Amino acid sequence: MQPFSQEAHCIHTFNKDLTMKLIKPLLLGFLIAMSVSACQDDVQPIRIEVTGTIQEQGITTYQYGTHTISGYALKSETINLDDYVNQNVTIVGYKIDGYPVDGGPDYIEVEEIK
Numbered sequence: 001m002q003p004f005s006q007e008a009h010c011i012h013t014f015n016k017d018l019t020m021k022l023i024k025p026l027l028l029g030f031l032i033a034m035s036v037s038a039c040q041d042d043v044q045p046i047r048i049e050v051t052g053t054i055q056e057q058g059i060t061t062y063q064y065g066t067h068t069i070s071g072y073a074l075k076s077e078t079i080n081l082d083d084y085v086n087q088n089v090t091i092v093g094y095k096i097d098g099y100p101v102d103g104g105p106d107y108i109e110v111e112e113i114k
Contacts, residue, residue, distance in 0.1 A: 045094035048072075048108060054084045054091070062104025073099075076110040090114040 052070035065073025067081040069091055074081060076093075092112040099107035 045097075047092070047094055049090055049092050050108070051088070051090040053086060053088050054081060056082075056085055060104065062100070062102040064099065064101070064104065064107055068105070071105050073105045073107045074110050075107070079110055079113060081110065084113055 050070050050072055054074070055068050057065050057067050057073065060073075062073070065075055067074040067085070069089075074091065074093075075096075090113070091108065091110045092114065093108040093110040096107040096109055099105075
């Protein structure tokens with residue numbers, strides 16, 4: 001007695017072929033996604049220093065940033081920029097990816113004020 005009939009063997013072979021046809025593109029897609037992700041992790045933000053007078057942002061058409069300096073929109077997670085309004089300073093920070101938008105200026109995350 002044979003373990004598989006001819007029909008069962010054909011179905012088994014068909015399922016195996018179908019599985020391989022599905023797994024190869026999925027595996028390839030996964031590898032591509034992982035390599036793109038790894039490349040993005042290696043991108044270093046652009047460090048920038050700007051000297052000028054910090055001003056409060058006010059109402060704008062582009063709606064991002066809390067303050068400005070020399071034509072740049074600013075924000076900071078670590079520094080209270082209100083403490084430097086109307087003062088001439090040099091800010092050190094990084095350009096935020098995805099900006100400018102809506103005709104607005106470059107957007108800077110301020111990490112240090114000199």
